[in-house]
Amino acid sequence: MYIHDEFDSTLLKERVDEFRDQVRRRLSGELTEDEFKSLRLMNGVYLQLHAYMLRIAIPYGTLSSTQMRMLAHVARKYDRGYGHFTTRQNIQFNWIKLSDLPDATADLASVGVHGIQTSGNCIRNVTTDQWAGVAPGEVDDPRIWAELLRQYSTLHPEFSFLPRKFKIAVTASDHDRAAVKIHDIGLRLHRNGAGEMGFEVLVGGGLGRTPFIGKTIKPFVARRDILTYIEAILRVYNQYGRRDNIYKARIKILVHELGIDKFAREVEDEWLSIKDGALALDEAVIADIRSRFKYPAYEKLTDNPDELKQALADPTFKAWYRNSVSHHRVPGYGIVTLSLKPVGGPPGDATAEQMDAIADLADRYAFGEIRVGHEQNLCFPSVAKRDLPALWRGLDAIGVATPNVNLVSDIIACPGLDYCSLANARAIPVAQEITRRFADHDTANLIGRLHINISGCINACGHHHVGHIGILGVEKNGEEFYQVTIGGRADEGAVVGTLIGPAVPYAQVANVVEDIVEAYLDLRLRPDELFIDTVKRLGVEPFKERAYATG
Amino acid sequence: MTSPLQQKLKITGPSIVTANRTGDGAVIYRTSSNGWSTELSDAAVVRTADDAKALWAEAMADDLGAIGSYIAPVEVGSDGSIEPGNIREAIRLRGTTFALPASA
Ligand code: SF4
Numbered sequence: 001m002y003i004h005d006e007f008d009s010t011l012l013k014e015r016v017d018e019f020r021d022q023v024r025r026r027l028s029g030e031l032t033e034d035e036f037k038s039l040r041l042m043n044g045v046y047l048q049l050h051a052y053m054l055r056i057a058i059p060y061g062t063l064s065s066t067q068m069r070m071l072a073h074v075a076r077k078y079d080r081g082y083g084h085f086t087t088r089q090n091i092q093f094n095w096i097k098l099s100d101l102p103d104a105t106a107d108l109a110s111v112g113v114h115g116i117q118t119s120g121n122c123i124r125n126v127t128t129d130q131w132a133g134v135a136p137g138e139v140d141d142p143r144i145w146a147e148l149l150r151q152y153s154t155l156h157p158e159f160s161f162l163p164r165k166f167k168i169a170v171t172a173s174d175h176d177r178a179a180v181k182i183h184d185i186g187l188r189l190h191r192n193g194a195g196e197m198g199f200e201v202l203v204g205g206g207l208g209r210t211p212f213i214g215k216t217i218k219p220f221v222a223r224r225d226i227l228t229y230i231e232a233i234l235r236v237y238n239q240y241g242r243r244d245n246i247y248k249a250r251i252k253i254l255v256h257e258l259g260i261d262k263f264a265r266e267v268e269d270e271w272l273s274i275k276d277g278a279l280a281l282d283e284a285v286i287a288d289i290r291s292r293f294k295y296p297a298y299e300k301l302t303d304n305p306d307e308l309k310q311a312l313a314d315p316t317f318k319a320w321y322r323n324s325v326s327h328h329r330v331p332g333y334g335i336v337t338l339s340l341k342p343v344g345g346p347p348g349d350a351t352a353e354q355m356d357a358i359a360d361l362a363d364r365y366a367f368g369e370i371r372v373g374h375e376q377n378l379c380f381p382s383v384a385k386r387d388l389p390a391l392w393r394g395l396d397a398i399g400v401a402t403p404n405v406n407l408v409s410d411i412i413a414c415p416g417l418d419y420c421s422l423a424n425a426r427a428i429p430v431a432q433e434i435t436r437r438f439a440d441h442d443t444a445n446l447i448g449r450l451h452i453n454i455s456g457c458i459n460a461c462g463h464h465h466v467g468h469i470g471i472l473g474v475e476k477n478g479e480e481f482y483q484v485t486i487g488g489r490a491d492e493g494a495v496v497g498t499l500i501g502p503a504v505p506y507a508q509v510a511n512v513v514e515d516i517v518e519a520y521l522d523l524r525l526r527p528d529e530l531f532i533d534t535v536k537r538l539g540v541e542p543f544k545e546r547a548y549a550t551g
Numbered sequence: 552m553t554s555p556l557q558q559k560l561k562i563t564g565p566s567i568v569t570a571n572r573t574g575d576g577a578v579i580y581r582t583s584s585n586g587w588s589t590e591l592s593d594a595a596v597v598r599t600a601d602d603a604k605a606l607w608a609e610a611m612a613d614d615l616g617a618i619g620s621y622i623a624p625v626e627v628g629s630d631g632s633i634e635p636g637n638i639r640e641a642i643r644l645r646g647t648t649f650a651l652p653a654s655a
Contacts, residue, residue: 429649
């Protein structure tokens, strides 16, 4: 956990007071909607189809049990009893009243949580690996660097009005769980040949209308230089980014239009002029941030305790254990993923009762710490293996122990046309139907790792371009249609998927997915050849044939 | 920028003006008596571009009561009943097309 300092709590308190006054002036008519809109957006308040929506950032995906209980409280008191975890380590409340927002934001601020910079053309919530600090083989805890960037970017005057929104993600593991290659800036912590720790910096990744995978702009930036280097990128973007055309305003377009080499030269020139300035990092600053992350007092435990051995005789527990518990860097502990993807449920939603129960279970078994991953699941980063059977019973009782993590029913889906005013088509019911088709866990296990991503429009909040199977809602003559891509991936081998053919109507989408999966089962060389590898080996044609055969 | 009200407006069938209520964001419909209602059946139905523009202008003038007003298509039954003209409006009227998590 990270312990915030006085500065953060003062800032939040002042911000809540300011927002309370703005809402008061809006409701009394002193402010017009035109005047108020940018103020509410700066506090994460959007207008959706049915109501206002409040988006709350969960910096680097880390929540304390106290914060989780507060999210439950806000869901219960001001919303309709649930929240939606997004692909950017945020949570959204979908039904909140403008008149309740000052009190809701004050309650959230009391535990250090807020919606600042979850909207607008600024640097958004810096995201990272939900296994940060516990993943085996990790170079460093990436949250330290995400926190540094949070402090740097919070209300940064020069970068509060960039040409467009700006997203940064950090990873420190070989396997990228933070999808850094689809961010405006992606940072990969690693060691160079001399054994020094530093960053590979990627730039210009992003999805939306024009998807690009990030390109390496500098293979190694020393830790001392990371802020100055990022500042140089932001300055070049701020100066040259297209403000004249919203569709061309993201940094990915600038990088593409200039070419990575020219862009890199511009950044290098800027960087050389500021490299030794005030933002050159002092080790003491990093040490101070590091000291504010509190790690559990791990015990010396056996990796295969009796409690676990006995519980593994139960096939239901065993299925969950194999699917949802991962290796921890400390022997005797495991990383537990809580599936927010029950069969037939809306992906990423949690009720207030679930949130409260999760907070209690975290206190009891997981050092009071919860993580949020971009796959819209939660995670307990550190659980003693001897406690796993008891924890599983607790998670199962509240419906978050579906053993489908990374399987076909672990679908990422944006809110789509059921909530979002920008949507062309629904996403959640499509996901629900697909999970019903693959409800049988044995079948899902037979299929193996398969990521399905669904977006309700080209803005791609569901990251459909990088789904192994990607589904994009489009509108044709007032009807919902869906384009299907395959072969995308969001990890260290990130690639944009390929369209398999014409869009299909709503009622056909789950059938097409079934056809694609059946084709894969027939075509794979071995049971351990993953879907994504079969697509890579064979291309889209055989899948396309199958999907459109019955037309 | 040209105001939307000055722009050419095409409507292809019966239409209404809808928005969200400022205080709580609820979906509301412009009525023929210069007010708003949460019931679609209370909405004023217009059939020409000029009438639609006039109704919309009225709605936009009420900045305190409503936000984001726009013209939306409807279908009017032979008995005068009003139904949403597309799926977006049907969802705005009836809510999500699945049970909400807390009530499931
Ligand atoms: S992808 Fe489109 S429909 Fe989905 S949440 Fe984003 S903007 Fe809304």
